[in-house]
Amino acid sequence: MKVSGSMEPALRRRHGTDNVRVFKPLLRAYALGYLSSVTPKLVSYVRQLRNKDWTARQKLQELAKVLTGPFRLNSFPTACASLVGGSTLLPIGLYRLCALITAALSKSDVQISQKLDRLIRFVITFLSGWFSFQLLNRNRICLPIEDVRAIRNSTDQGKDHGQIMANPLEHHRPELAGRTMDLTIYMVTRAVDAVACVAWGRWSRRRRAQNRWTTVESLVPGFADAAVFAMSASVVMWAWFYLPERLPRTYEKWIGEAAQVDSRLIEALRRVRRGVFVYGKDTGQAPLLQSMCKDYNWPEVWGDPAKVAPIPCEMVHMGCGPSCEKHALYRFAKTFKFACATYIPLQIVFRLRRMKSATALRRALSDAAQSSAFLASFVSLFYYSVCLARTRIGPKIFDAKIITPMMWDSGLCVGAGCLMCGWSILVEKTRKRQELALFVAPRAAATVLPRLYDKKYQSRERVAFAVSAAILITCLRERPSMVRGVFGRITSSVTMFSRLIPSLGRSALTGMIPQRSIYLRKSVFEVERRYFSKNFLLHEQRNSAAAPFNTPESQKRNTSTMYYTISMILGTVALAYGSVPLYKMICQQTGWGGQPILTHRTGDGDTSARVTPVTDSRRLRITFNGSVSDVLPWKFTPQQREVRVLPGETALAFYTATNKGPHDIIGVATYSVTPGQVAPYFSKIQCFCFEEQKLNAGESVDMPVFFFIDPDFATDPNMRGIDTITLSYTFFKAKYDDNGVLTPIAS
Secondary structure, eight states, rough: OOOOOOOHHHHHHHHHHHHHHHHHHHHHHHHHHHHHHHHHHHHHHHHHHSSSSSOHHHHHHHHHHHHHHHOOOTHHHHHHHHHHHHHHHHHHHHHHHHHHHHHOSHHHHHHHHHHHHHHHHHHHHHHHHHHHHHHTSSSOEEEEEEEEHHHOOTTTTGGSSSSOOTTOOOOOOOOOOOHHHHHHHHHHHHHHHHHHHHHHHHHHHHEEEEEEOOOHHHHHHHHHHHHHHHHHHHHHHHHHHGGGGGGGGHHHHHHHHHOOOHHHHHHHHHHHTTSSSSSTSSOHHHHHHHHHHTTTOOOOOGGGGTOOOOOOHHHHTTSSOOHHHHHHHHHHHHHHHHHHHHHHHHHHHTTTTTOOHHHHHHHHHHHHHHHHHHHHHHHHHHHHHHHIIIIHHHHHSSTTTSSHHHHIIIIIHHHHHHHHGGGGGGGGGGGHHHHHHHHHHHHHHHHSSSSSEGGGHHHHHHHHHHHHHHHOOOOOHHHHHGOOOOHHHHHHHHHHHHHHGSSOOOGOOOOOOOOSSEIIIIIIIGGGGGGGOOOHHHHHHHHHTTTTTOHHHHHHHHHHHHHHHHHHHHHHHHHHHHHHEEEEEHHHHHOOOOOOOOOSSSSOOOOGOOOOOOOTOOOOOEEEEEEEEOOOEEEEEESEEEEEOTTEEEEEEEEEEESSSSEEEEEEEEEEEEEEGGGGEEEEEEEESSSSSSEOOOOEEEEEEEEEOOGGGGGGGGGGOOOOOEEEEEEEEEEEEEEEEEEEEOO
């Protein structure tokens, strides 16, 4: 069949466009990875512009660093492009090479089964994930000594809120891994979800074919997401109470804002669990809750664990009265108001383009109210379950001699609240349950698994990452509906398997008659030649009707997308390097000179400049607490209950330590600051915790701590509601190991 000469240029242009189309998944993956890397840093940069003492040149240097940082070989965008590009391009190249070899050696067709085709693509994707993981972990993790020590001494009881101080004798730093732990956990979670969906799909098809499908089985998918969310939420809430350092800082802060609970009450429950706050004994913990009693006009005796046990429910209700039911309703209303202030603007913004009628506005408000009711139910269920467990139902079911009030408040009541609050997800729609379950599950897993670990175990994480990536991309290719949620829709649009598969071999078609085998020379060699072959006329005549994306409109749209992506990358680079003269031009026109704003700075070495009292600020109440581990026969107590200081004003406090044992003992101290968000502003000039302390048998010494609260505490809006700060120390028995490293002895 002859083709007119006027058609040849158009066909050549279409052939060139098709050759470029195969690279679109790679470019899209890189662009998505770049945006996900740069956007959070840009937001942080904009916030720091108001708080950092930067010159105009420093601001532009930081902006250039943010915009050009991802343009590295070992960056997240490169890893995304490597993973997606390898899984899409390498199979095409491999099949093309095999087809050429087969054509040169034999005239007969070589057949491969669908299972072998899937296995080949799975292995190639696994190798792409293996290589991408290596790109992300090329740089070493370097931590200060105190962080390494916190990781190695996992039995340290005082590390829940504070920073483990450095030991000058500890020089050995293990080589650590875990840079990509969050990403690996997320990939594994999504892969497990995809495998579960595939398995459930097969089970349901078989049961329906056997006509044995039941009503209970039809309800399983909806309740499965609710159960996953409930279990994940219980783990996250438990970590928020007792292991807050395992949660991301922003996530922990958001939970605290939604919970709206006095930090002193949370700290009291944490000390009960650590055995420091003991009912029926005077352990020096009374000032913690007695200050809360003063603020709420309660009897101060309520805060003394030696006289009152357990903590009265009215203190847990925080001024809402003694009724647990009234407190639950109050929490629901208060949280509902808090959530509406967040969800209603978000719903309106997300639907702004479709907000053309009163019905659309009504639907947006309805969805926002439903989401707010879910969050309000979450909080109220948590508090009400805690009250039911510790005072209303628990003591009536179990004898007080078997399960004491100390046992209820040391974790059982909080555990009851954690287990119950997650079931509030049933208020949400089924689709929202799925999204929330897949959002919370990786964060719950991250609280259980170690954030950093010895690098000799990195191969395990690498295998998990590569296998999970292979499973997800294989599902996106074969059954994209099994990768659920927003993640599934985004990755489907990036990988473009739904468009590429019809042109990459008939074996990958879904929803059609299954084909048992692939003819390597005919199916692969001829069908995939659209991306490589010069003989495009034959392919155009054969597949023009079967390729829905070969229309001129689609070609124009795809070409525009490619140009937009390339232009965005080039424009970002140009903006990074051209921002300096642009900034100078704006300053000349507007007079804006980038006035510096003095704020809190750490590590600048100028301590004297930071110890200027803020006379117009309120005085802060600093309370002190001291404890020792079970194996250390010391008595360690503060000499003063509290001091009151202004931000920027120095203060000196003393602790007394007495060795009651028959032998000389070395002790090391760790400290924590409560509330935890005050820690960046709590600065020590001199402290006994900076080095180990050796006490002879029967010796008693005074240990000073010289500190100040940074002046920027007074201007931070997040610190407005904080008037009491607690400084806690815990001493541990220590000894030198065979390598000369001083290590604490576990309790």
